[in-house]
Amino acid sequence: MYAQIEIIRHLxxxxxxxxxxxxxxxxxxxxxxxxxxxxxDECIGLTGLWxxxxxxxxxxxxxxxxxxxxDHRSKGIGKMLTDYVNQKAIDLGCTMIVLDAFTGNFxxxxxxxxxxxNPRGFHFIKTLNEDGLT
Structure with missing residues (x-):
């Protein structure tokens, strides 16, 4: 996982x-x-999963x-990742898949x-240490 730090740095x-x-x-x-x-050898899409x-x-x-x-958006990479995640969640017996997206990321x-x-609720946060955020 560490080897993919360069794509992580896009976020x-x-x-x-x-x-x-x-x-x-x-x-x-x-x-x-x-x-x-x-x-x-280039990582062009990545998602973390819990x-x-x-x-x-x-x-x-x-x-x-x-x-x-x-450089690889709108080529189906995101759909490929979500399709994989969907199948993985089914295989693990999950009832749902959840995620957070920042409010302004339309x-x-x-x-x-x-x-x-679909949005189901609000993810509330209370920042305690602004300097500790990535």
Whole structure:
């Protein structure tokens, strides 16, 4: 996963190598994984995945850090990733797939609507340390 830091930097341009390694080491033991699409040796699409259980949903899968390289957008890479995630969630017996998209990211909203995702509620945050954010 660490080898794909350059595509991660399309979302988080200032993430350091050390922070990314540290986060991966903390996340992997909690069911975090990544799925990537390659063209030759170049990673052109990537998404992180988590699965867990909540009282209201049962077993669920969460998409996290969904990235398609800007030079490869509108080529079906995103759909390829969401199709894979959908099948993986079915195979794991999940009841749903969830994700967060920033409120102003209308391109992502349109994409997710087209893939069958719909908003169900609000994801509220209370920032406690602005300097700690990536």
């Amino acid at each position: 988080y341009p200032n993430i350091s190598d050390e922070k990314y390694k540290f986060y991966l080491e903390a996340m992997i033991p909690h069911n975090y994984t990544q799925v990537a699409v390659f063209e030759g 699965y867990g259980i909540k009282l209201w949903s049962g077993k669920y899968m969460e998409i996290d850090n969904f990235i398609v390289h800007p 391109t992502a909203h349109r994409f997710y609507y087209n893939q069958g995702y």
